[in-house]
Amino acid sequence: MDNKILIIEDEDSIRGFLKINYKKHNFIVIEAATGEEGIAKARIENPEIVLLDIMLPGIDGFQVCEILRKEFSHMGIIMLTAKGQDIDKIKGLENGADDYVLKPFNTMELILRTNSLLRRLGQKDSGERNDTIDSEVFQLDYYSQRVYKHGREILLTPKEFLLLKLFLQNQNKAFTRDELLDKVWGYDFAGDTKIVDVNIRRLRSKIEDKNSQTMYIETVWGTGYRWRKEN
Template sequence: MTLTEFAQYARSSSSRERPDDVSSALARRSRVQARVREIGEPVNESAARSEKHDVTVLVVDDEPNLLELVASAVRYEGLNVMTSLNGRGAVDAARTTRPDVVILDVMLPDLSGFEVLRKLHEIDESIPVIFLTARDAVEDRIAGITVGADDYLTKPFNIEELMARVRGLLRRSRHWVEEEHDPTVVVGDLMLNEDSYEVTRGGDEIKLTATEFELLRFLMRNAKKVMSKTQILDHVWHYDFGGEVNVVELYISYLRKKIDHGREPMIHTVRGVGYVLKPAV
């Protein structure tokens, strides 16, 4: 699911209602990997680490579906994410690992978002907080900013706007530095350009579909590391195939035909674990 699809979902959703097709996708997604634990337990998604940024975002919302969508958008940005379904879990998570930004609902089952913000600022008053809430009255916005929030966004919302505000707060707190991007990824004689979407091996151009390109990019960005089918589903399809790992096997076979056919193989199966891409020997 891309950020554009996140935005379409957010625009079409109220804070308490979900379209049937989105609910089905979320149900399928949960079979791939349970991202949200029991209510109150913060989940540290430390595996999603950025090569460029060591930044953690804490997302707090009592709606599991919305919580996971926002967390997925944060991971899509290459940032670490922690999640909590209630206020006390959020405060406990912040005590354990100081977040660089908090995305916080106001209406939580135990503490109000305003109370959570006060407790967060007792831990560290410099933690930036964005309220993300269905409470859209002017007096609510004023109250949110008055108690110390850095930003206030109402539901339904645009996920791209939310992430832009997160980046703005990170820049303001000097945790986000725009770095020069090198679009070229090279593994052995295989080269991929993320800007032009060109792929070559040994100088020969290879035509890939959009999904094949994303799969190859993920494998190349993790060259010499064994990637499980679940990890591939998570990062390439963003759970949309609901645990159907055979789609990974299918697209790996497509890539092998285009990347390895007639050449020394670069894509290898590690039985019972997953796949690894490494330079040909």
């Protein structure tokens, strides 16, 4: 089955070029030239992936990302950002983006990243088995991509979900940032490891107990992160 991607990009030449290449790789392509148009089409078409430029007329890509993430928790969002704009990358990730790609980009790399994200969202493997993880506090259902803490659902982005799944399956194991990039993002990541730190920070804000000194996700100084094994 073809996968559906929404390209939100105001430059006609870039949008047209992406459309041609994604269609060659069996994607159904929906286009939007503004943030407002992109949000409207996302609500109608419900694409698996959104390719989102930051610099848009009207509301910018950050605002679009924030709105889409609130409405579509399991939608994959890849942001396009100008080379060297680190603050843009971090802000996009904080708003719920799963990945970012620097302009000018290599089209084949972009498509590979899209396919990697799709696989991890479970869209390509219709035979994915129902995999439920139960701990003392959390219940994670991989088939429905739902997470519960003490029976109450927590809304996570796809990358946050995969990080939590990895930690729960490997409690007490210390992961380096490079290991987390490889296991969660699933490719030879061309950017820096800030993407891991931002996603960990977001995940912590959603799952940690407020006003508690005990943390589920511990920082391992000089290494990375580990999940504190639940008693």
